[in-house]
Amino acid sequence: MSPTLIDIAAVQRWRKLFIAAGLFALLAWTALVKAQPALEHSVEHLGLIAIMACVIGRAWCSLYIGGRKKQEIVSSGPYSLCRNPLYVFSFIGAFGVGAQTGSLSVGLTFAVACWAVFRIVAAREETFLGTAFGDEYRAYCARTPRFMPDLRLWRDESELAVRPAFFLRTVRDGLVFLLALPVFEGLEHLQNLGWLDAVISLP
Numbered sequence: 001m002s003p004t005l006i007d008i009a010a011v012q013r014w015r016k017l018f019i020a021a022g023l024f025a026l027l028a029w030t031a032l033v034k035a036q037p038a039l040e041h042s043v044e045h046l047g048l049i050a051i052m053a054c055v056i057g058r059a060w061c062s063l064y065i066g067g068r069k070k071q072e073i074v075s076s077g078p079y080s081l082c083r084n085p086l087y088v089f090s091f092i093g094a095f096g097v098g099a100q101t102g103s104l105s106v107g108l109t110f111a112v113a114c115w116a117v118f119r120i121v122a123a124r125e126e127t128f129l130g131t132a133f134g135d136e137y138r139a140y141c142a143r144t145p146r147f148m149p150d151l152r153l154w155r156d157e158s159e160l161a162v163r164p165a166f167f168l169r170t171v172r173d174g175l176v177f178l179l180a181l182p183v184f185e186g187l188e189h190l191q192n193l194g195w196l197d198a199v200i201s202l203p
Contacts, residue, residue: 040102047099047107048181054093055174061086062170066163073133073140076157081149083140087118088147097180115147122146
């Protein structure tokens with residue numbers, strides 16, 4: 001394995017640790033937030049839709065990437081629309097997680113926080129991939145946006161070599177977003193019992 005690929009693995013480990021720390025901080029903050037009753041259930045339902053879109057979208061991306069990111073430039077399917085579709089679906093999932101508080105503002109805060117983390121990670125990954133793949137990767141970057149999908153760029157493959165283990169692992173990781181439902185229901189229950197003081201009301 002080349003030093004470049006080892007560096008990518010290190011970045012991904014750092015990403016997971018950073019996300020875990022950020023999620024803990026956001027959960028501590030949301031314990032102090034109370035959603036406005038008029039919007040609460042509608043926002044929670046919207047958040048659940050976003051989480052399911054995240055799980056399905058990430059699984060879709062995994063059919064194309066299939067662990068190939070370190071060996072070749074994947075530029076078809078969702079990767080023809082933007083360079084980091086897995087991260088884009090994670091933004092949607094992060095919104096869904098925050099929306100389980102019943103607050104649209106919290107959902108958007110989670111999405112922006114997720115974007116801020118992945119923006120740093122994506123930039124570092126691009127440096128390593130540019131070193132590994134040179135002009136081929138730079139050409140891909142020039143024609144394909146980092147995060148904002150461009151539907152005009154769509155291109156697909158007639159066949160895909162799917163790695164079931166990678167697909168199932170991606171689905172499993174995506175399902176973790178569903179833990180937001182019991183977690184935030186639990187926080188709301190603690191607030192109703194008076195064990196947690198909600199000092200901020202957000203729409």
